[in-house]
Amino acid sequence: MTEQHFTISELAGEFGITTRAIRFYEEKGLINPRRAGQQRHYSASDRVRLKLILRGKRLGFTLDESRDLIEMYDPGHGNVEQLNLLLKKIDAREATLQRQLRDIAGMQRDLQEVRQRCQQALETQRKQSSKL
């Protein structure tokens, strides 16, 4: 198997972002592609990292937060204190996710309510206009 890789514009195209953005993520320490001379070569795992970044963005996370999250995924440098700290971080993340779930549920209820009022208003208009 020949170590498959991607160019920067391939990834940019696939994810609908600019190459500038991708380089920016690298500046911020979120990705570290290999170099073939000057050019960047992105591995499959680099691509996954990009996915994670974008998922984070969709949930309103900052790049710093996403980097933290991504760093959790790799090996973990053994130390017991580090591991316990990592577990704490995980719990913290879980907590914010839970709150987001509640917020989404609330927003869905609100939208549903507006939707119904909206449909009723349309119903009313339909009846009114059929009276003419």
Add this chain to the structure above:
Amino acid sequence: MTEQHFTISELAGEFGITTRAIRFYEEKGLINPRRAGQQRHYSASDRVRLKLILRGKRLGFTLDESRDLIEMYDPGHGNVEQLNLLLKKIDAREATLQRQLRDIAGMQRDLQEVRQRCQQALETQRKQSSKL
């Protein structure tokens, strides 16, 4: 019943934000408190608006997006086209909420996996140290 209201610092205190932020939301057209002379007086519904803004923020919405959303909640100026457009907007929101739900689920799976690896690593260390 005496129209109960809040001062700017009361709301700031309650929601853990600054008065500056609240005035900024007003500048951006998200709230419109009454005035008693110079001073702002926030009604219960102004307070609700603030809550909605903050919920939006927790989900990564911009202030402009939150204003759009909040504007959906009030009367709705009758027009049929407007109402249909509103329904479209609602559907669009719902779609992004659904994607967020998927993203959260994915992130929870990831976190769970890291948590387990982390706990296994701790287990291993425990056994190792008990060998001494």
Add this chain to the structure above:
DNA sequence: TTTTACGTTGACGTTAACGTCAACGTAAGT
């Protein structure tokens, strides 16, 4: 009356997350 607490309106500063050039290298096609 003077401090203290709270409010007001500018105006400028700041951070995040890029966009937008400029100026250049490289490799392939014609």
Add this chain to the structure above:
DNA sequence: ACTTACGTTGACGTTAACGTCAACGTAAAA
């Protein structure tokens, strides 16, 4: 050799969402 396509590194510009003064008004408390 020349263009075309793609890549690179700065450097500066921009927008959102406030923070941080400054300079001032007002009303109650000491």
